[in-house]
Amino acid sequence: MTTLTTPRFEQRPEQPCMFIRTEVAMGEIGTKVVPLIPQLFAWLQAHGVPPVGPLFFRYNVIDMAGLMEIDVGTIVEKPAAGDARVQSGRIAAGSYVTMRHTGHPDELMPATGYLLAWGQQHDVAWRKHPRGKAEVWDGRYEFYLDGPDTEPDMSKWRTDLVFAAEPR
Known part of the structure; x- marks a missing residue:
């Protein structure tokens, strides 16, 4: 059973x-984005860069009918130089709305819809701007607190939705 915490700033x-970073159509996330996870962690291990935080997907560009730009990443204590495949960067400091989803990852789309609707009801100014039919976000994350290595039952997986926002 899915549970959601109350969104909070x-x-x-x-x-x-x-x-x-990759660009994919919405329907390709499972087949083209998820396989990047072991590639990222293999690179980190090979370069002596231990993760100190959870795996995340950062949705830079949302275009449900076109291509989405998504980063598969993790927090590190000290980033390496990176290369053509793996990049170093930062998660920007600032104000975010956070909500925890506990349930199967397939349920994240309706959970995201709930969070966006909550934001509209609470007059939240999401930090994003349009680019054609797409939305470019300053920070829209799914932090995966669980995975197959920590919890075999996917219906118990915890994911923090963390969206850059300001109260109006």
Whole structure:
């Protein structure tokens, strides 16, 4: 059974990260984005860069009918230089709305819809701007607190939805 926490504003510090960026259609996330996870962690291990935070997907560009730009990443204590495949970067400090989803990852789309509707009801100014039919976000994250290595039952997986926002 899916559970959602009440969305709340929080100030988050800047955090260094390493990530792989890709562009995919919405229907390709499972087949083209998920396989990047072991590639990222293999690169980190090969370069002596231990993760110190959870795996995340950062949705830079949302275009449900076109291509989405997504980063597969993790927080690190000290980023490496990166290369053509794996990049170093940061999660920007600032104000975010956070909500925890507990349930199967397939249920994240309706959970995201709930969070966006909550934001509209509470007059939240999401930090994003349009680019054609797409939305470009300053920070829209799914932090995966669980995975197959920590919880075999996917219906118990915890994911924090963390969206850059300001109260109006």
